[in-house]
Amino acid sequence: MxxxxxxxxxxxxxxxxxxxxxxxxxxxxxxxxxxxxxxxxxxxxxxxxxxxxxxxxxxxxxxxxxxxxxxxxxxxxxxxxxxPSDTNIRQNKRKCPKCGASGFSIKEVDDKTRIITYVPSKIYMKKKVCTKCRFEF
Ligand SMILES: [Zn+2]
The missing domain is CATH 1.20.5 (Single alpha-helices involved in coiled-coils or other helix-helix interfaces)
Incomplete structure (x- = not known):
């Protein structure tokens, strides 16, 4: 086998x-x-x-x-x-005359050289500062 x-x-x-x-x-x-x-x-x-x-x-x-x-x-x-005309007026107020930036680019700050009153507390004139070109107005 x-x-x-x-x-x-x-x-x-x-x-x-x-x-x-x-x-x-x-x-x-x-x-x-x-x-x-x-x-x-x-x-x-x-x-x-x-x-x-x-x-x-x-x-x-x-x-x-x-x-x-x-x-x-x-x-x-x-x-x-x-x-609406309101927004146009606001935009014109908050607009940098130097570079044309507007809206949130413009900050309102105290102008420490221009005091309105000492009483009851010191109040300064407000001035606007452009955060884009640092122009104050
Ligand atoms: Zn500017």
């Missing part, structure tokens, strides 16, 4: 080998086919990408148009917000 097994095994191996070789060749043909399919899919992908580019270029003018509508709307809203 042992000898038989040993004798048989190489033959089996050879058969197996030939079977494996045919399998390998079959697999190679499959591989070739799949490679051809890959190439076809690559071509299709390339075509689809170029179609997407064409579609994006076609859709660009529409996007620009919608942006133009938005930019026209925004200034109209700004005009409506600015229009």
């Amino acid at each position: 042992m000898y038989n097994n040993l004798d048989d095994s190489p033959q089996d191996n050879e058969e197996e080998l030939s079977q494996l070789e045919t399998q390998i060749s079959e697999l190679f043909t499959l591989l070739e086919k799949s490679e051809i399919q890959i190439e076809l899919l690559k071509d299709e992908n390339f075509q689809l990408k170029s179609q997407i580019q064409i579609l994006q270029q076609q859709s660009k003018p529409v996007q620009i148009k919608s942006h133009q509508v938005e930019t026209i709307r925004v200034p109209k809203e700004n005009i409506a917000i600015v229009s």
Whole structure:
């Protein structure tokens, strides 16, 4: 039995080998086919990408148009917000005559060289200081 097994095994191996070789060749043909399919899919992908580019270029003018509508709307809203006269007067008061900075850039501080009264306590004149260019007015 042992000898038989040993004798048989190489033959089996050879058969197996030939079977494996045919399998390998079959697999190679499959591989070739799949490679051809890959190439076809690559071509299709390339075509689809170029179609997407064409579609994006076609859709660009529409996007620009919608942006133009938005930019026209925004200034109209700004005009409506600015229009109250109170804010305009306040902005004019708190505006640096040197550099034109306004709002939070202008600080009101005591002018220690100009005392209004000593009684009941020292009260100084107020002066405005621009925090941007250090101009006092
Ligand atoms: Zn200034």
